[in-house]
Amino acid sequence: MDITTASEMDIAKLILEKAGYSIYWRDLIMEVIRLKRKSVQSMSAAIAEIYTQLNMDSRFYHEGDGRWALTVWRPIETKRGKNATKAAASAATEQE
Numbered sequence: 001m002d003i004t005t006a007s008e009m010d011i012a013k014l015i016l017e018k019a020g021y022s023i024y025w026r027d028l029i030m031e032v033i034r035l036k037r038k039s040v041q042s043m044s045a046a047i048a049e050i051y052t053q054l055n056m057d058s059r060f061y062h063e064g065d066g067r068w069a070l071t072v073w074r075p076i077e078t079k080r081g082k083n084a085t086k087a088a089a090s091a092a093t094e095q096e
Helices: 008-019 025-036 043-056 082-095
Strands: 060-064 067-070
Touching (some): 008 060, 008 067, 025 043, 025 067
Antiparallel strands (some): 060 067
16 A cells, blocks of 8 residues: 555554554554654644544544544444344243
8 A cells, every 4th residue: 555645544544454453542643644744734633634534434433542443343242122032032932
């Protein structure tokens, strides 16, 4: 991947893939800016822009405590609703 033509989010994905673990948001954004060699007139505006992109890109998720990771690393959530409970109870009744 050519870093100079890659998007900021592609670079963030590359950084996380290389690290193999979640990264604190500011460290991730500063590394994106450094690798992109993006000329920055206002650092706070650049950080806000990249943070907004990070929030909107489904490849990333916020783990908590300011740490961001790749969505593919996220454990699959299983939801147990009323229907799942009824199905389990029905299966148990049939076995008796």
